[in-house]
Amino acid sequence: MMVLTKKMIEIRTILQKVGQSSTLTLPSIVVIGSQSSGKSSVLEAIVGHEFLPKGSNMVTRRPIELTLVNTPGSAEEYGEFPDLGLKHITDFTSIQRTLTDLNLAVPDSECVSHEPIQLTVYSPNVPDLSLIDLPGYIQVVGQHQPLQLKQKISELCDKYIQAPNVILAISAADVDLANSTALRASRRVDPRGERTIGVVTKMDLVDAVRGAAILNDKQYPLRLGYVGVVSRAPQSQGLFKIGTSNLLATITKNENSFFSSHPMEYGPEAGVNVGTTTLRKKLMHVLEQTMSSSLQTTSDAIRQELEEAAYEFKVQYNDRPLSAESYLAESLDALKHSFKQLTEEFGRPQMHKLLKDELDQKVLDLLAARYWNKPITDLLPPHPETDRITDLPKAGTDSLYWRRQLDASSSALTKLGVGRLATTVVATAIQDNVESLLDQSSFSNHPFARSAVMDAASTILNERFYSTSDQVENCIKPYKFEIDVEEREWAQGRQYVSNVLKKELGDCESALIALETTVGGRRKLRDVMAFIDKARKGDLIVEGDGRSGAGGFSAALLSKGREAVFLRDRADIIKLRLMAVKSKQCANLKNKYQCPEVFLDVAASKLASTAVLFLNVELLSEFYYNFPRELDLRLGKHLSDADIEKFAKEDPKIRRHLEVIRKKELLELVLEKMESLKQLEGLERERLPSN
Numbered sequence: 001m002m003v004l005t006k007k008m009i010e011i012r013t014i015l016q017k018v019g020q021s022s023t024l025t026l027p028s029i030v031v032i033g034s035q036s037s038g039k040s041s042v043l044e045a046i047v048g049h050e051f052l053p054k055g056s057n058m059v060t061r062r063p064i065e066l067t068l069v070n071t072p073g074s075a076e077e078y079g080e081f082p083d084l085g086l087k088h089i090t091d092f093t094s095i096q097r098t099l100t101d102l103n104l105a106v107p108d109s110e111c112v113s114h115e116p117i118q119l120t121v122y123s124p125n126v127p128d129l130s131l132i133d134l135p136g137y138i139q140v141v142g143q144h145q146p147l148q149l150k151q152k153i154s155e156l157c158d159k160y161i162q163a164p165n166v167i168l169a170i171s172a173a174d175v176d177l178a179n180s181t182a183l184r185a186s187r188r189v190d191p192r193g194e195r196t197i198g199v200v201t202k203m204d205l206v207d208a209v210r211g212a213a214i215l216n217d218k219q220y221p222l223r224l225g226y227v228g229v230v231s232r233a234p235q236s237q238g239l240f241k242i243g244t245s246n247l248l249a250t251i252t253k254n255e256n257s258f259f260s261s262h263p264m265e266y267g268p269e270a271g272v273n274v275g276t277t278t279l280r281k282k283l284m285h286v287l288e289q290t291m292s293s294s295l296q297t298t299s300d301a302i303r304q305e306l307e308e309a310a311y312e313f314k315v316q317y318n319d320r321p322l323s324a325e326s327y328l329a330e331s332l333d334a335l336k337h338s339f340k341q342l343t344e345e346f347g348r349p350q351m352h353k354l355l356k357d358e359l360d361q362k363v364l365d366l367l368a369a370r371y372w373n374k375p376i377t378d379l380l381p382p383h384p385e386t387d388r389i390t391d392l393p394k395a396g397t398d399s400l401y402w403r404r405q406l407d408a409s410s411s412a413l414t415k416l417g418v419g420r421l422a423t424t425v426v427a428t429a430i431q432d433n434v435e436s437l438l439d440q441s442s443f444s445n446h447p448f449a450r451s452a453v454m455d456a457a458s459t460i461l462n463e464r465f466y467s468t469s470d471q472v473e474n475c476i477k478p479y480k481f482e483i484d485v486e487e488r489e490w491a492q493g494r495q496y497v498s499n500v501l502k503k504e505l506g507d508c509e510s511a512l513i514a515l516e517t518t519v520g521g522r523r524k525l526r527d528v529m530a531f532i533d534k535a536r537k538g539d540l541i542v543e544g545d546g547r548s549g550a551g552g553f554s555a556a557l558l559s560k561g562r563e564a565v566f567l568r569d570r571a572d573i574i575k576l577r578l579m580a581v582k583s584k585q586c587a588n589l590k591n592k593y594q595c596p597e598v599f600l601d602v603a604a605s606k607l608a609s610t611a612v613l614f615l616n617v618e619l620l621s622e623f624y625y626n627f628p629r630e631l632d633l634r635l636g637k638h639l640s641d642a643d644i645e646k647f648a649k650e651d652p653k654i655r656r657h658l659e660v661i662r663k664k665e666l667l668e669l670v671l672e673k674m675e676s677l678k679q680l681e682g683l684e685r686e687r688l689p690s691n
């Protein structure tokens, strides 16, 4: 029973999954021959189908690793390209087309490629075999072919004809064996002719006596012998293409009638081997024997590779078990855990601070637009000598003008769209927080999971956005009509806004210093500022003629100068207002019209507190509740195995870890199979002698 080859082919299929790193190979039959020697015809006769690329333009450019799997009990015949994920191709013309495309994809400049094409054929009519078809040797380099072609083909074949492979050396009967390139190549690596089978094709082209002499060749003796074949389907079929399914039958019939018409030379008495059927049997037998004798070396090699994988697993990964699913589950748990922490750290006070900061900025803008623009001269006259304002404003308390100013300002503040602003600020902060959780999580190396997590967050936030924003807007409505301020609130606001102003002052001052450096020194900036001040006073034109500027200053310098003048004026006025805020006058709530900074700050605080109450219920709590569930939905159980695998392998470290484990497991499996095969072999051997 030829079980060994079948089992070994199964093992080889498993080993192929171990991947590139594996150096393990099991013996195969390597088919070599010069172009037109009839190599393809022999292979197709063995398979029983036309499936190899045909054509004059050097059609085999890559090795084809052909695995034949005998499937008794099934009528179906089909091929598969495991590397390409192409399965169950029942049309052999389509296999032929794919092979042609794959070969022609090798650019002319490269001539041949060492990268093999894997093809497996399943059929009840094929023997279990593993064959490798190689590009045919060429004698003369064609006109459009690169000069190194001959050399490159030779090198590629040499790589494959090494032990323990069996060499199937194809030579045509009408060419002197002494000139057979295949036999010459095989003798170089197998000088004693121990693992070469000689196939002599085109036996029909020589007369029987000469044919028999070739098969009995003594000049190139081969232990495994020669087999003569006529593997071309007879021409008499004329225009009718031979049905591919009975190719072998047709060829065998043709061969039988040819060889039996020369009983003297080819008959049973003649002691020669002829016919494709004989060749098939021989191949099976030889491969089985070779497999059997390489059992020990192969299992040693597997054991060694397994030890290396186990060592790497121990040293690099501390024997830590890992699977794509467990990795995903752990990563998800860790993310949820850190999210839980976030829910404890980011709450109402944090939202309040964010919102208040945003509103502070709006308040500063309002103050600048309504109070700090012109009132310098309106509020009080400049100092007669320095031309700068040094004193506090002394506007009348009851002035209708100042009342209207404050009403308009607080109305602008309450109506600026606090609902939308507050919701945006908080939603953005939540999103930023999730993003930084992700950065610190193991998902950081996984673009797929990363975007799934971010999507989960934005889906929840988007769903809640409009209703939250409306609710907040609704509940701050009362402030649009009236803002009641208590003493305590006033005192707090006064304290708080002083700090805001101080900070703004600091910002102005550092911006000024930065400008000094940009223009090339304090002095230069002062000069241009002085020029702008003077020009402004005397209504001089400082624009110049556009590019050249004015007063001897370049346009660019003038623009920096104007920026500096603005910053200086703003700093001056903020200093002034700081003094106002700190003055006794502003300590008193009654003087609110003189102290718009304090009043608007109190208003902003009220808006922020009210908004936060609703944001907390409508947005934050909802988010905290839904986010972990949404994560489970997107990254949980419903992901397909392939997706989980893809996800885990996005991280190169995890990929390597998983690969080592997989390699180890596959090698363990293979070794187990090898061991039982060896036992089987042992039993077989014990049984045979006693028979």
Ligand code: GDP
Pocket: 033, 034, 035, 036, 037, 038, 039, 040, 041, 042, 136, 201, 202, 203, 204, 205, 229, 230, 231, 232
């Ligand atoms: P390859 O280039 O070595 O693969 O050779 P092919 O199998 O394509 O055969 C080359 C040519 O020889 C083709 O025209 C075949 O039809 C022809 N041929 C192959 N085998 C035989 C045979 O046994 N007898 C005869 N007469 N011609 C054959």
